[in-house]
Structures are given as C-alpha cells and as structure tokens.
Amino acid sequence: MADLYETALGASTPDTITLLGQDLARDVMGNVGFGELAFWLATQRLPTTGETRLFEAVLAALADHGFTPTAIVTRLTYLSAPDSVQGALAAGLLGGGSRFLGVTEDCGRFLHDVVSTVEPPFDWDAIALETLRRQGKARIPGLGHHVHKNGDPRTPRLFQIAEEEGLVGPHLSLFAAIGRVHPQVLGKTLPLNGAGTCGAALADLGLPLELLRGFALLARTAGLIGQLAEELRNPVANQIFLSVDSNTRSVAPLEE
C-alpha cells in the first residue's frame, strides 16, 4: 500500500492549477496581494484587510536595515559566485539566526509562554510585573535597542496600526505592559524594540510560533534582493573585501 502525502497547497492536473483550494489563475492571480498570499499560505485561511495591513507593516519593518551582516554576506557571496543568485540569497538568510533576526521569534515565544497560562480578566500590568520578577536577571526579549535608546520608531507605529485595525491581542497587550512596568523591576527605562513588537504582532495574528523567524526571513528576502540590485548598480562588495584584506596582519599560530 502506497503512502499518501497530503497537501492543501499547490496542485496541478493537465488543465488546472489550484492553490489553497482556489483556482490559481482565476481566483488568486490578479486578486490577491503578495503579503495576503504569504499569510494565507502559512495559516491556510484568508486574512482580513486589517490583518493583511498589520502583517505587511511587520514585513516592512523587518525588510532591510542597510549594511547588516546578512546584507554584507549576500553581497560578498554574489561577488564570489555571480552565477548563483540563489546562493547569494540563501547565504544572507543563513545569518537570520538567534542574534540578528531572532528577537522577533524569541519575543513572540516569550510572550506566548506567559499568555498561554493566564485567564481573563487580564490585568496586564500585574501579569507583566510578575513575569519580569520571575525572569530575574535573565534578558527580556524585545526590551532595549543598541541604537534607538530613546525609542524605536517602529514600535509606536505598529501599536497604532494594530489599534486602528482592532488587532491588539494578548501578546501586544502584555508587551505594552512590560514597556510600562519594567522600570519598577529593572530600575531603568528601556525601549520596546521594533523587532520584538513585530514578534508580538505576528503572535496576535495567530501565525505559527515555530515560524515567526520565517516571516522575518521572508521580509529579509525582499531586502536582500534590493541589496543585490543596488550592488549591480553601485558595487561595494569588492571594496569591502579589499578593506579587510588590506588590514590583515599575519600572526604566528598558537603553537609553532
């Protein structure tokens, strides 16, 4: 007896192509935006207009931050292997791990671990206080930013859009409360960073927690294509390589 691999995603017959149970050509192409489609593919439900707006705001917030390590990596890989655009993009995405892109996922999971254990009516400030006290000296994901020390401009904007669309759920609520009460516990005031707020928003949108990092990577794919397009017009990768090369000093190995 053969195994059967089930999927509700793309499927083809000689005369038809379906995607998510829709006729791809007639119902999806020309009618569904790309952010909407990405949400739909991940959840298998069509988002509302408001959900799409908040989701696309998150993607915009994460798409590009200039010459980050991932952008440099994509440009250097394209310099070395211009025959493989897929390799340059993949190499850049591989930097999307715990340190530079991971805050979004870490924050979403951290909030969810709390949210999934509390019951209404919610006193978010009290819950936040207890959470912060339990956390002790451990880092709070999403709290603090090494550049935007007085506030990350993306954070209030994401809260504003979520409010306009009626999408402030428990994760954003708890995160806002952490923003209000943490000075009482930590003795200093830190900004809620944008990457963390993105994680809270994605969790409130019901996207799978295991894949929150994936949405940051989707956003970053668009950004990395932008980096490659700019590299084609105004190359800098070789200059970056040469600046490293010319500042290299050969030293003796540990043991000779």
Added chain:
Amino acid sequence: MADLYETALGASTPDTITLLGQDLARDVMGNVGFGELAFWLATQRLPTTGETRLFEAVLAALADHGFTPTAIVTRLTYLSAPDSVQGALAAGLLGGGSRFLGVTEDCGRFLHDVVSTVEPPFDWDAIALETLRRQGKARIPGLGHHVHKNGDPRTPRLFQIAEEEGLVGPHLSLFAAIGRVHPQVLGKTLPLNGAGTCGAALADLGLPLELLRGFALLARTAGLIGQLAEELRNPVANQIFLSVDSNTRSVAPLEE
C-alpha cells in the same frame, strides 16, 4: 581616507529609520504593501498600482507547486535540523537553479537579447519567426510544459492582467508572437508556459534581468513557509525519508 559604502536602502540614526529615502515608520509601514515594497527595493522607484498588480500576480504564479524538489528539500531539512528554520528555507531556495526555477530568468533574458536589438515599428511576428529560425534546434525558453500540454492556465491570465493594466511591453509582445508563429518553424504546437510568461512580464516591468530568478525565489520563500507550516500540522517528511530508506538496495561499488 576611509572608503564610503553608499546605500539608498535602510539607514538608522538614534531617532529615525529611513528606507528608500522615506521615513520607515510613518511613510512605509501601514501604507505600502509587501509586493509593492519588494518592487520598490529592487528598482528604487515606487511602482504604480497596475505594476504592483502584475508583479504580485507573477509572485502568486510562482509561489508554490506542491511537492516539488524544493518543497521536499525544505521539509527534509527541517526534519533533520528543526532548530534552524533559516537553514530549511535556505536549503529549499538552493534548488532554485537552472532546471526548476530557471525558466523565468532564462526566458526573460532570451527575449531581452532580441528586444534590445530591434527598433520600432515592431512587427513582432516577423521578429519572432526570425528569432526561432536563428535558434535552430536549440531550446526556446518558456515554450512547452511537461504537464500542461494543452496550455498553462497561468499564461492567458498574465497576458490578461498585463493588458488590463496597460503593461504589455516588448517582452510580452515578442513572447506572444513566439506563441503564434512557432508551429510554422517547429512543425508542432507547444504551450507558452507560465514560468516563461512570468519572465517576460518581469522584464516588461523593468526589473533587473540579472535578478529575475530572485523574484521567483522571493515567491518561493512564501511558498516554503507554507510548506513548513503544513509540515508542522501534518508531517510527511519522515514518511518520505522512510519510503526512500525502505526501498534502498545496497550494491557492490564500481571496483571492489
């Protein structure tokens, strides 16, 4: 004197974040869709509504085709290394090369090589005939489909959207002409496939030819996140692995 690396993409100061010369939080987030933003990042110009619609139709056409090799690769990699979503997505994208995702780029480039050498007024059928004759027995990128032998449903839909938006340019025009005249040269009728039509449409949208494969990869990133989300809900990767494993026969090496 220090090197200066210029970029018009993301930039930050302690109080502001800009992207493409815009205030990211105020002007981009909440106002710009994700497909629109991806186009903007690649070209550094804001697309029109019609351009965005055609671009997003192309992305929808390429996002997912079920259990393709790239989808299987992403699922198997996630099975092996569930700690690294970025690795699973990158592995899937690495299959986006010459055979399975390359038609889009090959077709766009093939058409552009012709388009860039002809001058108005254009007699596309005559140009197509000459192109096909010069090509001899070499493969025409975008012509033929191993499943949709009577026509790829995405192709007429893309032409329809391009017409509705006034975006049928020289690449789509030449491709359509190839569709009309190739039986005279080849002695048989083949469909214009969807992936090739996507390449023609992306070239008419003015996107960089070197990166046409990149847009297929962007679309596929959304598809692969959908594959991972489905794998989380209804896993099949281990079953695929076991079906290979249980059908393996150990044979003697070439020389023992």
Added chain:
Amino acid sequence: MADLYETALGASTPDTITLLGQDLARDVMGNVGFGELAFWLATQRLPTTGETRLFEAVLAALADHGFTPTAIVTRLTYLSAPDSVQGALAAGLLGGGSRFLGVTEDCGRFLHDVVSTVEPPFDWDAIALETLRRQGKARIPGLGHHVHKNGDPRTPRLFQIAEEEGLVGPHLSLFAAIGRVHPQVLGKTLPLNGAGTCGAALADLGLPLELLRGFALLARTAGLIGQLAEELRNPVANQIFLSVDSNTRSVAPLEE
C-alpha cells in the same frame, strides 16, 4: 587608525604563501595528510600520528550513512540546480542540525559539562552514576540507537583505536562508565552509539566544543560528494521526486 584583522591561517605575498606559519608549497603540500591538516587548522597545532588516526577514524565513522535526509536533499537539490554544486552540498549540510548530526556535539558537550567539574582521582563509575541520577528523565546524549539496538559496531572500534593510541581521556572514560552503569539507573540496557562516541573522542582530542558539529559536517561533505558522484553515474533523485509526486493527495485547506 585602521583596524587590524589578525590571522594565523593562510597568507600571501607576491612570492610566498604561508599556512599556519608554514611555507604552504614546501612544507604542507605533499607532506601533510588532509585529516591532519583539518585538525591543524582547527587547533593551530600539528596532531601526533595517533591523534590523526583517531581523528580520521571519527571522520570515517560519520562520512556517509546511505540515503539519509541530508543525502536525499543534496541529490534533489542537484536535480533542481545542476549548475551549482556548491548549492547542492550546502543544502545537504544544512540538515546537519540538532536531530541527525547533532548527537556528536551534544554528547561531547554533555560529557564536558561533567568533566570540567570533577577532580582527580576519578572514579568514573561513581561520577557516571551521579550524572545519570541528576539527569532524571532527561535524555542522555549518545545513549541508544534506533537501528543498532544490540550495539553500534563503531563504538568498540573507536574505543579500541583510542586505547591503541593512548588517547582515552576523561570524556571517553566517562562515556564508557555511562555505558557500564546506566542499567542500574534506567532499568534497561542501551548501546552507546557511534555518533556519541565520536563526540567523546573529539572532545578528548581537545577540539573546540563549539565546533564538534563542524567536524561531523566536514566528514559529511566528503560523503555528500560521494552521493553526487553516484547520482551522476546512477541517478535516483528524479525517481524519488516522482515517487513523492505520484503519492500526493490534494486536500482542502484548513478553512475554505
């Protein structure tokens, strides 16, 4: 003032190339084996003959296990993108994460966490008993194998080579003790698996714990090249893809 990036690895002048402080052409090429060189690069000290033998035995133990997910991934990626050998190898390596290749690293780290807290004279059986009791119901890395239930043939061979070369250090000693005493704690007898023993041996060789997974990946790179060479002579990737494709069933999405 310029930054200076120091390295003891490769360096060039117009007339010389050095590696690890040696003249590459005269001193390394033709004189140093590849396993020896890999060890030297990682530690910046030349291994003894015995260390090289044990290290290469570990690499042999991990190089290839037939149609594992990583091997299937490399073959499928090469099918999709035959223009990029680097992409096919990279995709396969990306499966080298926590589940399929991670035991080597996990076991090495687990043993090291214990070894670094005890002082001579060592009563390894007592230390192992205490370690296993403290671990409670948590998994012991390196203990058990889903196929080799009566013993992994690589395990006694690695211990034998380490003994022959006088290289049984605290990690292998503790692992052997775990093999002896765990039935008292777990109430059942499990084999010490080969991947875990490799981790213990690599740790005893003084290789950096953060990179134990890297050596498994080096071994696997050789294995994946073997997989690609076999795929070139006797292709199976397309058959694997078709067997998945032909066993696919399209189902309704979660919400329609």
Added chain:
Amino acid sequence: MADLYETALGASTPDTITLLGQDLARDVMGNVGFGELAFWLATQRLPTTGETRLFEAVLAALADHGFTPTAIVTRLTYLSAPDSVQGALAAGLLGGGSRFLGVTEDCGRFLHDVVSTVEPPFDWDAIALETLRRQGKARIPGLGHHVHKNGDPRTPRLFQIAEEEGLVGPHLSLFAAIGRVHPQVLGKTLPLNGAGTCGAALADLGLPLELLRGFALLARTAGLIGQLAEELRNPVANQIFLSVDSNTRSVAPLEE
C-alpha cells in the same frame, strides 16, 4: 512494484555497517585516511598511496587563503547566527562559485575538452599552441594570478609531486605545455596558477569533472572550520561589520 534506490555507499543492518562494500568499523575506521576516503567515496575505487598524496596536496593547496570573501562570509554568518555552525559553513561554501573557487573546475574542464579529442603520440606543445590560437581573445582558465605575478609557488610543487608519483597525465602535460608556449601566442608571459594546476591534477587523477569544484569545496570546508575556530579565539567579525557600518553613507534612491 516498488522503486529501488541503489547505493554502494553507506548501508546498515542492526548488526553491521558497511561503506563502499567494506565493514566500516573493522576495515575503514583506523585504517583509511580521510583524504583517501574522500577519493574512494567519489570514485568508488581505493586510490594508490601516490594518488592519495597528490590528492591531499591539492586539498592542502585549496584549503585556506586567509580573509577571502568566503572566510569573511562564514565569520559574519556565525556572528549573526551562532546557534547554527552548519549555516555558517554552508554560507561560506556558497561563495565557491565561478569567480573565487571556479578556476579549478574551469581549468580541468577546459583541458579535458582538448584532451578528449587528441590521439597519441601527443605533441603537447603543438596541441597547446593550436588550443591557444583557437581560443583567440577568450580567457585561458588557470593562466595568470593577480598576486603571484612571477609564479604561484603551488604550481611547481604540484608538478613535482605528480612526477614523483608517476601521475603526470594528459591534463597536467597539456597545462605545462600551455605554460611553455603561451608567450608565443599572447605576447606576454603569465604564470600557471595553483588553482588551475589543481584542476589539471584532479582531472589526471580521474575524478569526475562535474565535481571538481566539489573537491575545492571539501578543502575549503576544513579551512572554514579553521576560520571559525580562530574566530572563537580571536573574534574579528563584529569589527569587520562595524568598519562597514561606520563607513556607510546614506544616499537618495534612484528616483524619489
């Protein structure tokens, strides 16, 4: 009827593990060096001692060249995603494409295209002259080096080892002849570079031409592990990132 996937590589039963038709634990581990094993996996025949020596000399020649783009990429990716050693190594390998690591493969293929069309007795100088004349203004793979303008030290060493081992075959012979006669055709003297000589040597060793780049990548994997080990001891990746970041100038996009 089930498909059968054949392999002569790794295979397991509950009590045995075989590799290349050998008992892995008894016959391979402890007896076969890692370079020897990599050759064996790729060709399914055990190399002679001389073949192993030449092969390992090639791997040593290609393992590391200091802060190349691939090394920088691996270090930056590890900085961003220290949780995924496999991602850092894979990202570095993805730069192993046409420009930085491709010479080895290009040269091997170029020579083979000629070698496969000539018959004994061979007048290599005459064949080389004809080859160079036919090539016209096209680049000769393996000829010239941007740093080692007076000669790449690896080249004479590889020829010496091949001669000592009786392994100078048609590819190395033709390449040497190109080195002798090219000034007559090109009107200037260029060195035979080491990467190209490696390609000629690998081709003479009978390794598959489609995978010559793969052996460069295997060598580089060892080098990249060395880079990561050095990065752990003496980190520079963040400094490289900051030197780019601090030399960045934000400019207006193409169209505002």
